[in-house]
Amino acid sequence: MKLKTRLGIAFLTVTLAPMILVFLSFWGLSTYQSRALEKLYGMSEEVEILNGNSVQLWNKMTQSLQLQIRRALTENPEKFLDANYQNAVNELLAEKHSYMILRRGEEIIYCGGESGEELFKHLPSFIGQTDNLENGIYLGGATQHLIKQMDFLFSDDSEGSLFIVTKVDELLPEIKSMFVEMIGIAIVILCLSGAIMTISVYRSILRPLSRLQEATKKIRDGSLDFSLNMEDMNDDEIGQLCQDFEEMRQHLKESTEVRMQIDKENKELISNISHDLKTPITAIKGYVEGIMDGVASSPEKLDKYIKVIYNKANDMDHLIEELTFYSKIDANRIPYNYAKINVSQYFKDCVEEVGLDMESNNIELGYFNYVDESVQIIADPKQLQKVINNIIGNSVKYLDKKRGLINIRIKDEGDFIHVGIEDNGKGIPIKDLPYIFDRFYRSDASRNSSKGGSGIGLSIVKKIIEDHGGKIWATSKEGIGTEIHFVLRKYQEVVQE
DSSP states (O other): OOHHHHHHHHHHHHHHHHHHHHHHHHHHHHHHHHHHHHHHHTOSSOOOGGGSOHHHHHHHHTHHHHHHHHHHHHHOGGGGGSHHHHHHHHHHHHTTTEEEEEEETTEEEEEOSOOOHHHHHTSOOOOOOOOOTTOOEEEOSSSOEEEEEEEEEOTTOOEEEEEEEEEOSSOOHHHHHHHHHHHHHHHHHHHHHHHHHHHHHIIIIIHHHHHHHHHHHHHHTTOOOOOOOOTTOOSSHHHHHHHHHHHHHHHHHHHHHHHHHHHHHHHHHHHHHHHHHHHHHHHHHHHHHHHHTTOOOSHHHHHHHHHHHHHHHHHHHHHHHHHHHHHHHHTTOOOOOOEEEEHHHHHHHHHHHHHHHHHHTTEEEEEEEOSOTTOEEEEOHHHHHHHHHHHHHHHHHTOOSSSEEEEEEEEEETTEEEEEEEEOSSOOOTTTGGGTTSTTOOTTHHHHGGGOOOSOHHHHHHHHHHHTTOEEEEEEETTTEEEEEEEEEBOOOOOOO
């Protein structure tokens, strides 16, 4: 749900919901209080507390008692001259929050409440008509009263008037209590609504923002090893922002890890290159010093020293060339010059070229071609030569037998040629086999450090083969040897009809 929609719903909830709840609470409480008043004061008609007419409420409250007094006046008016009876009637009226005034002629003979001369002067005169239970006289002023008049004649035909006086400028205690309860209910409803909306806003807006703030502080401090919990996030703009932030953190972490790995690899490369350069340089310096000191006294010895210096210089040149090629791999700028190559002739030439070095190192080189003489591939001869040299060079480096053996087999596999180069070296552990084509990876680095090498030879081989559209893999058994396999697609003429 969008944040705009959520805020709209929140606005309607925080405004309409409390109003509806307060209205329903007021209606329910007033209905309950009305029935309670009807029962408490013996009202025969329904009372509407919230209609705003308090005079009508006071009038209905004394109607039943007014009817009883009227009957008593009709049957025996003389008993109203008895003080005990007067007090008894007044006590009944007091329960209705009213009191009685009894007048004979113009003289007030009984007053059951605190009424002053001002009220006595406003009492209506004797009119002698039958009183109506629905009628009363409202007197305003400093104090407001509802006066019900009942006229009668005493036994000596003297005029008498009985007044039921109700002070109407105050509310009934029950109604006061009800209004207090209504205010309390309204406050509770508003507080609960506010609390619910606060929790809702916190959960949907403030809590995600708080998490986002904590996450930015962690990134500011250089920490990326954390995760924003997206399971309880809402699907709104803020939730999407948190999702984007989490994706950004993951990308930053990945790029940081890649950069750290590159830094580590570069340091390892520098270390390897330094080690590999130091060995031939030390040898060159030693033989040059021998020549300078006259150690190479004979032409044969001098010739031997010069050949060693030349070979060591070639090793350094090969190492620098490999490093230059590695930089081109990183920049993806390997120069390829593709051409059609006859498979049989090309690999035969390669074997003859490396064969001389194998004989001098007491290594037997076998070549087995099972491909037809006409088979061709599209490849860069120079880069493919680098592949053969790197694989064979790697095999030579790790041969541990008295007489080494390297076999090269070329097979025909339908649309592809399959090249396999096997040796009888010490082999590669199974756990290391999946990683030998990774840059700078060396199986058992502590043992292999003495062998030299930059650690990028096989990664270069993999890059060249894949750029030719081929595939490379390895199999090995410890103590027996290793086989490197790669396949390349054949060149096929497209015949146009």
